[in-house]
Amino acid sequence: MNYFDKTYHPPGTPPGSLIESEDAGPETFTIQLINYTETDFIEEELSSSKDIQPYLDKEDVTWVHIQGQMQSDTIRNIGHIFELHPLALEDVLNKGQRPKVEEYDDLLFVILSMPNEINGKMTMEQVSIFLGENYIISMHSGVNDPFDSLRTRLRKKTGRIRNQKEDYLLYCILDLIIDHGYPLLEKLGEDIEAIEDKLLGSSAEQSTLAEIHRIRRELLLLRRNIWPQRELLSTLQRDHMALISEDTLIYLRDCYDHTIQILDIIESYREMAASLIDVYLSVVNQRLNEIMRVLTMIATIFIPLTFVVGLYGMNFNRSDSPWAMPELRWYFGYPMVWGIMIAVVVGMVLYFKRKKWL
Numbered sequence: 635m636n637y638f639d640k641t642y643h644p645p646g647t648p649p650g651s652l653i654e655s656e657d658a659g660p661e662t663f664t665i666q667l668i669n670y671t672e673t674d675f676i677e678e679e680l681s682s683s684k685d686i687q688p689y690l691d692k693e694d695v696t697w698v699h700i701q702g703q704m705q706s707d708t709i710r711n712i713g714h715i716f717e718l719h720p721l722a723l724e725d726v727l728n729k730g731q732r733p734k735v736e737e738y739d740d741l742l743f744v745i746l747s748m749p750n751e752i753n754g755k756m757t758m759e760q761v762s763i764f765l766g767e768n769y770i771i772s773m774h775s776g777v778n779d780p781f782d783s784l785r786t787r788l789r790k791k792t793g794r795i796r797n798q799k800e801d802y803l804l805y806c807i808l809d810l811i812i813d814h815g816y817p818l819l820e821k822l823g824e825d826i827e828a829i830e831d832k833l834l835g836s837s838a839e840q841s842t843l844a845e846i847h848r849i850r851r852e853l854l855l856l857r858r859n860i861w862p863q864r865e866l867l868s869t870l871q872r873d874h875m876a877l878i879s880e881d882t883l884i885y886l887r888d889c890y891d892h893t894i895q896i897l898d899i900i901e902s903y904r905e906m907a908a909s910l911i912d913v914y915l916s917v918v919n920q921r922l923n924e925i926m927r928v929l930t931m932i933a934t935i936f937i938p939l940t941f942v943v944g945l946y947g948m949n950f951n952r953s954d955s956p957w958a959m960p961e962l963r964w965y966f967g968y969p970m971v972w973g974i975m976i977a978v979v980v981g982m983v984l985y986f987k988r989k990k991w992l
Contacts, residue, residue, distance in 0.1 A: 663702030696769040726762045733862040747859035748811045756852045801882045815896045833913045850907045864893040
């Protein structure tokens with residue numbers, strides 16, 4: 635996981651410059667256009683950005699979604715058609731921007747971070763949105779189109795979306811992007827629960843610690859991007875922007891509540907992930923203590939045995955003194971020593987078990 639994933643221009647580059655990064659891929663994108671009123675609905679895929687122009691003169695709501703990787707010439711052409719500000723276009727090209735909202739003369743520019751999971755790895759994908767009079771432009775450079783469900787609602791005339799203006803469509807897009815965090819948080823919660831069950835079962839491995847750190851990094855990435863989106867929604871509600879109607883502000887308030895809920899879940903999971911490290915260390919220490927206790931018991935059992943064999947291993951000459959190990963001449967001396975050692979071992983084991991040391 636990259637801790638710094640923003641593309642940027644070299645220091646000293648003039649503001650509003652549209653320069654692709656060195657690792658920018660080939661230009662592959664699609665332009666999907668939806669034009670609708672309460673009764674009419676048009677949906678088509680355009681071959682060129684110039685085909686958008688005829689729809690701009692209509693009073694219907696026009697939604698243009700550009701999906702895929704665009705290069706500077708294409709972004710510049712779209713900016714010319716819609717008269718978009720160069721600084722906003724620069725932020726579209728330089729992905730990894732902090733979520734924000736900016737108001738120009740007759741235009742609202744919004745940048746959002748949409749959480750997504752690709753090949754088991756969490757990523758944050760930038761969605762750039764331009765809101766103007768009777769139109770919305772959304773741009774997403776990811777592989778998968780996130781707005782299929784929203785188009786289905788428009789086609790089937792589900793809910794009140796076809797009865798509202800473009801600011802309500804903006805709310806629907808914001809709500810869809812923010813709600814992408816719920817399934818990812820649900821999966822992270824399941825991962826935390828699985829690790830917790832593993833640790834409580836005293837099954838702590840090195841891979842478990844790596845998994846905990848992965849969860850903590852992903853939660854940090856989510857928090858870093860969801861937090862400014864809360865500020866963004868607060869700004870939309872507070873600043874009384876001309877393109878946002880009073881009726882839509884109520885729905886934005888609900889969207890704001892969703893960000894608060896997601897942030898609360900993130901903070902709870904972060905605390906749980908931090909406590910998992912403590913549990914992991916406790917399990918490791920407990921396992922180490924168990925190993926040390928067993929080794930200590932084995933060493934303790936062998937202390938008297940070592941004393942006995944050490945005592946009878948002394949080379950005193952029996953002919954020099956009658957006190958020099960008289961047991962050496964006993965007929966059952968050797969079996970007796972074995973019997974004493976076995977009795978000592980059995981007695982110590984029974985004593986340890988009685989004391990619950992084993």
